[in-house]
Amino acid sequence: MVGNKFNPLSEEEIELIHSYSLKVLEEVGIKVKDCSAYEVFKKNKAITNGDLVKIPRSMVLDALESTPSKVVLYGRQQRHTLELKGREVHLGTGGAALNVIDLDSKEPRKATLRDIMLLAKLVENLEYVDFYIRPVVAQDVPKEELDINKYYASMLGTTKHVMGSVYSIKSFHQVKKLASIIAGSLESLKKRPFISFITCWMRSPLALDPQATEIMMEIVKERLPVVLSSAPMAGSTAPITLGGCLVQIHAEILSGLVLSQLVNPGTPVIYGYVPSVANPISMDYLGGSAEFGLLNAGAVQLAAHFGLPNYSSAGLTDSKIPDAQAGIEKALSILQVAMAGGNYIHHAAGMLESMLTVSYAQYVIDNDMLGMVSRILKGIEINDNSLAFDVISKVGPGGNYISEKHTAKNLRKEYFFPKVMDRDLRKEWTAKGSQDLWQKANNRVKAILSSDQLPKIPEGVDFQIRKTFNILIKDIK
């Protein structure tokens, strides 16, 4: 699926933003404190002064040369392969939400490890969700056990690509080992990485998070795919103007580009542009604003211009329930960023209350929306068959197309058919119990979760993993 249908910035504007970003790196610099990245920058001709590192543009240009313009992420099935390049679009989950809207009570409750597995199982069955970032923080698991367990719970539920963060270098190596056992060896994991990592290495504005940066550098040394995520908020941790926010985030990303390419030239890095907006009343996150989508679309355009495989955000809403506000905010941001060609758009399904809550039903609803977005990106096909002169002439004036072979044969490929959006006549809708979208989506969730599915991890491998790690999920149904 290719975007490149929405370009909020002109070529000249992109160059102008880029030149200001370079100026920020050269003249303002980034803060690097208590972190071995400082030595890496210093050794490679960056200008250091106290905690500040100023990066000359020549270093940026070198790094732009060496970073791969394509990163391939794999699933544990061939069809889940994702190529992150150009304006290729992939949409999936995201978040580190604390709460889940309960299926039965429809009220929020604390998220658990089991939710990570069940949401993965749900996503495995949602046709338009391409990858799985663990969407919630399991609050029933101690921190030391969390990383290994959340990755494993995810892989118990889905064979799609799994991405997450790790809280220490130690747990990175554990997760790497876990995935190596599943892959057969570390070499085969590196050949077809079906897991990857997110590091929030940037603490905007323009300061490195020492611990996350150490983890990021370790992953880069191992040459496993990693997202360098920067998420400034316009109005609090970035200028309130959208242009200024893009100047800053692009500078931040370029500093990460330089660092990753100094640590291990040619390593597959995904550039995480996640610009956001602060609520000027509470100074909280405003995920559902029109500007959020616009900023991410602009950021994706910037990344694509410089050939950087990118990670961005769309699909957040500030609504608390799957309602009309959620639908409007999600659709507008996802459409903007997908039409701009975001390579790896996370938060695209399931999120509510910005990033605080997820809802099982919302994943199913959003899946339909992502299907519609995919259809829009496919565009209008023009060829002899689609222009349909033969059937126009066969049917002739006053006829109809209902029973024509051309109609039946083209219907499925030309149209997208949502699973839960209501298209019944009122009498049918009433006969089925006058259910709203939320209820219909809940029904689909229950049907998926109660269906028997093949175990995602072979028995012998599962046994070996449970012998090696303290796996807390015992019941995989």
Added chain:
Amino acid sequence: MELYDKIIQMMQEGEEEEVVALVKECLSEGRDVQEIINKGLIAAMDIIGKKFRKGEMFFPEVMLSATCMHAGMKILRPYFNASNKKQSAKFIIGTVAEDVHDIGKNLVAMNLGAAGFEVIDLGTDVSPEKFVQAVKEHNPKILGMSALLTTTMPHMKETIMAIDSAGLRKKNKKLKIMVGGAPVDQEFADEIGADFYGNDAMEAVTIAKSIVTRKGK
């Protein structure tokens, strides 16, 4: 794969030429004509009808399958014997007076034909008198009426009144009246004294089949 399974599959895919070829193959193997119809063509239409009701097949696809059915029947017709002919029930169909919309009516007629009914299509703008006359002449099991316009719906009631004042439903207890069309619903059907209402062209066939298989009524 068994030949009938192949017919069923090709009918679902709407491959008319394949269906015709398979029907010919059945004949060349000396299979019974009625068996080819029941286990092949009609079995396929049953499956297709079920899939349509479950939302797994779309209406134009069903219509394409019905086209295949007709093509298959055309090959088989010359081989019919007396016992085959006896089987088909008569169904009179038409769009009511002052209404010239016939797409829905034609789809119902086509599906009925595919399901094995002998369909007598009176066309559009059919007056109550014409319906009465046709019922007298053909003595059908079922009379079906269609209307697209809310302004022509009342003619359904007039037609039913004309049928009843001619005593046709009394005389032939088996005659059932069925109505359908975009603005028509069960409530309206009950109100005007129709026996059955079909929501769409597939339901019309299901109901018609249930009427003729019902015994003694």
